Amino acid sequence: MDTKKSHIPRKADYFGHNTEKKPITASSAGYxxxxxxxxxxxxxxxxxxxxxxxxxxxxxxxxxxxxxxxxxxxxxxxxxxxxxxxxxxxxxxxxxxxxxxxxxxxxxxxxxxxxxxxxxxxxxxxxxxxxxxxxxxxxxxxxxxxxxxxxxxxxxxxxxxxxxxxxxxxxxxxxxxxxxxxxxxxxxxxxxxxxxxxxxxxxxxxxxxxxxxxxxxxxxxxxxxxxxxAIPMSFVPKQIVAEGAAGPDQKNLDQLPATYMYSVIFKDIILEINDDDKKSMKPLVNFCQQQKVSETELKEFKHKYRDRSAVWWYTKPMFLYGMLNRALRTLDMEGMTKLGFFIRSLHRQLEQLHRQQSANFQTALTVYRGQGMSKEDFQNLFNSKGGLLSFNNFLSTSKKQKVATSFVQDALERNPHIVGVMFIMTIDPSKISTSITPFAMIDEHSALPQEQEILFTMHTVFRIDEITQTPSNSRLWEVQLTITDESDPQLSTLTNRIKEEVSGERWYRMGKLMLKVGHFDQAEELYDELLKGASDDSDRAFIHHQLGGIKDSQGKYPEAAKFYEKSLNVYEQILSPNDPKLATMYNDIGLLYHNMGEYSKALEFYEKANKIYVISLPPAHPDLATSYSNIGQVYNNMGEYSKALEYLEKSLKINEISLP
Incomplete structure (x- = not known):
């Protein structure tokens, strides 16, 4: 029987331990x-x-x-x-x-x-x-x-x-x-x-x-x-879309690509924050200076930012474009949080431009995008026919197919092992919400005007209709896409399920999602950032507990113990002695010491948790069964088998009643 860890309470979310670790490489600057x-x-x-x-x-x-x-x-x-x-x-x-x-x-x-x-x-x-x-x-x-x-x-x-x-x-x-x-x-x-x-x-x-x-x-x-x-994409096969929107089964959501869920939640967070741009500028400039970004460019951006539009800065050949896109690609949480105000401004400007240009979008139109894809990514796209494709970044397209063709031809010439893809996108404005998926013609607002460029906001979602190989070139494929968003009932249900599953306050939601999918390195980076801006002891205690859980999951037990101790010192002061939140914290600390082989300390914290559970929970509650099981297992490790049997039998009796 495995030692179990009960859920840790947070601001409307819980730390979930997932053994799948998917670190994302970080970044560097200077030479x-x-x-x-x-x-x-x-x-x-x-x-x-x-x-x-x-x-x-x-x-x-x-x-x-x-x-x-x-x-x-x-x-x-x-x-x-x-x-x-x-x-x-x-x-x-x-x-x-x-x-x-x-x-x-x-x-x-x-x-x-x-x-x-x-x-x-x-x-x-x-x-x-x-x-x-x-x-x-x-x-x-x-x-x-x-x-x-x-x-x-x-x-x-x-x-x-x-x-x-x-x-x-x-x-x-x-x-x-x-x-x-x-x-x-x-x-x-x-x-x-x-x-x-x-x-x-x-x-x-x-x-x-x-x-x-x-x-x-x-x-x-x-x-x-x-x-x-290198634009980030998420592919969601048709079956997973249908199952994810069909019912409350958690397994259905777990099949969704993590990047797709990240994109949904990140966009939600960014658009609900309303920080002042001037206030947000200083942290971004400081961050850029640490990354050895050109002082000349930084000075221009800092002093002339309000003189130009977000679209103009986005299209200007400078550090901002690359930093934004790389942050979104690698889930660089420090970069994403620092650039949040700019992402929001760019989305808002696209909303405004779309309203101003509404006369041009009365009927459906077709736009094009050509690019190279790795064989692995193309296979994922091919396997998702009938499903969804999300571009998890701002998406540049053209009304002129020749512009897209030049990109895909260059890609094919550069690398003989990639697949060329011509995306042919049908855009019907009547079927989407301009507040969710704004897009606009930006030639008149761009620092580098292109030929009839149309820019879409981040996390623009398309249905994958057809994928066909071109007769003239076996390495070039045409992919027919149709734009969609939460106006589509199926997609709306799926999106709402994701938001309900990853509820909470702003960036804490992102942290919860990272922990859910096992991205502990990224979660640690995010909580480190949140810790810098924590406003009171309660927030700091919460973040310290999250960091403790991350270190615990990574097997870095001494570091985890230090974070747990900082958190516990605060919560024991602000919570009542029998608060169930304290019980879950005691249980997690007990599990930590259990993993470290310090069984007497583990028993001490398991018993503290059990005492609160007995008072606060119904007698047949599953968490109480977990508590008895944990105590039984630590007694088993200590060689006190009669006591181990006593507590394991208590756990079994509750499970026989509470489990289906």
């Missing part, structure tokens, strides 16, 4: 130089680099339906006068530094520069860095091949663009070409003819370049395509 005098750290075994045969194409581009939209949003602000700094990584700190940098990436991609002759003191090199940092935030420098390979192997969740000298590139490319996250390689050498022959043998190598400006020109297009194909 770091790695000296060739460092010794390479141990190579991580979870990202194998295979020696490649020549003429190999790129590895499967598994940008997991995440991140960005169709516009060219590369960071091209003026930074010529801006200074940059370099961090030197020592050999002893190598592995730690690699992990730390990954936790600060704020875009979907980073640039790695490998060259034995890197010298950041030289003026021409500083100018090259300035040009590159107009496009990317994260720029890592290496002079040693082994250090570079170790770093490439450790990156997960971001695309890598590699700049390499000709001599080191010829040696290194065969060793790294099949690294999945390595998107594109640029060879940088004055003597271009010396390296053109071998460079043509590798599909990821996009030319030999004699100037950094030539590389930057190609890099802008590459980052644009990376962002475009």
């Amino acid at each position: 770091t130089k790695h000296s060739r005098h460092e010794k390479s750290g141990a190579v991580s075994g979870d990202s194998h680099i295979a020696h490649s045969d020549k003429k190999k194409s790129g590895a499967d581009s598994s940008v997991t339906s995440s991140g960005h939209d169709t516009k060219t949003k590369s960071t091209t602000s003026k930074q010529n006068t801006e200074k940059t700094t370099t961090t030197i990584t020592t050999a002893a700190a190598s592995s730690t530094a690699l992990r730390a940098r990954r936790s600060r990436i704020v875009q979907n991609y980073l640039v790695v520069w490998l060259d034995a002759n890197i010298d950041e003191k030289k003026e021409h090199f500083q100018k090259s860095l300035v040009e590159l940092r107009k496009i990317v935030v994260t720029l890592d420098l290496f002079t040693d091949v082994d250090q570079c390979i170790e770093y490439l192997k450790r990156i997960d969740g971001q695309k890598i663009f590699l700049i390499t000298s000709g001599s080191l590139g010829k040696k290194t490319v065969p060793l790294i070409h099949d690294v999945a996250q390595l998107d594109t390689i640029f060879v940088f050498c004055i003597n271009k003819d010396l390296h053109k022959v071998w460079a043509k043998e590798w599909s990821k190598v996009k030319g030999v370049h004699g100037t950094i400006k030539s590389i930057c020109k190609r890099l802008i297009k590459a980052t644009r395509l990376c962002d475009h194909d």
Whole structure:
């Protein structure tokens, strides 16, 4: 019999232990130089680099339906006068530094520069860095091949663009070409003819370049395509949609993709908060400064934010677009909370523009979006025919199919292992609510006007009608979609069920959902953020208890004990001695000590919980049965079998009455 943990009370929600752990990689910023005098750290075994045969194409581009939209949003602000700094990584700190940098990436991609002759003191090199940092935030420098390979192997969740000298590139490319996250390689050498022959043998190598400006020109297009194909999606098969909306069975909801539920709840939270933009600006600026975002761009954003619309800032080539899209893709809770006011403003502006443009939306229209998808994501899409597709980000489309075609063609040319998808979307304004799913033509409001671009709010949902392979290209598929929202009775029922299941106050709802689906790392990040803004002892005690439960679930028992103790110290002061909330807390602390093998302490807290349950609960309540079972099991572990039998029999009697 397993030791059971009863539910912990919270602000309208409960901590649920789920053994499925799905950490999402974090991000980094700045750039770091790695000296060739460092010794390479141990190579991580979870990202194998295979020696490649020549003429190999790129590895499967598994940008997991995440991140960005169709516009060219590369960071091209003026930074010529801006200074940059370099961090030197020592050999002893190598592995730690690699992990730390990954936790600060704020875009979907980073640039790695490998060259034995890197010298950041030289003026021409500083100018090259300035040009590159107009496009990317994260720029890592290496002079040693082994250090570079170790770093490439450790990156997960971001695309890598590699700049390499000709001599080191010829040696290194065969060793790294099949690294999945390595998107594109640029060879940088004055003597271009010396390296053109071998460079043509590798599909990821996009030319030999004699100037950094030539590389930057190609890099802008590459980052644009990376962002475009990385828009986060959720696929919900037809059967799951029907079952989820059919009845109260919890199992039906558990089959829903976690990302779909996140998108529903996050949008709900953002739109119900009404914080002042000016008040919210300072935390965002401070956060961006910590991420090494350009001071020039930050200054412009801070001082001129009210002079422009949210759509204009969203479409401007600067840090904001990439940071927003990456935060939504990776569930970066710190980024999501800091950017919440901007997301809300962008949604509100789309509402306003839609009302102003209502005369243009009297009848159904068709819009297009072309992109590349990994084979895995396309298979998920294909398996969901008749079900739902949610774009969990702001969605850029065009009324002109040729614009969408250019994107999908570029994607197919870039990577022979991806699937090209042309989304053909039917939009009937009469079947959706403009407050839930606003969309608008934004050319007149964009910092980069496109051809008849229509922008949809985040979490726009479509029915997947037809999926057909094009006769002219076996790698290109057309997907017919029809927009829908909560005006659809089935979708409305499903959405309401999600909201009812994940009830609570604002960000606490998101925390509850993360715990429900077993995303403990993300939940910890969120509660850390909530703790910074907690207004009273009760809120702090609640958050400390949540953090204790997370550490408990991660098997970090000493850390869990510290958080539980902080929480309990407050709750014992503010709750009555027989409050059932105290009982559940005692029970959880007892379980913690039980797992640690400290049976006498476990028994102490189990008995405290049991005393309250006996007073406050009906004699046949399931929680009372759990309490007796826990005491019986700890006695069993202590070798006191007669007492163990006594309490286990009490538990059995209650279960025989209360269980169906």
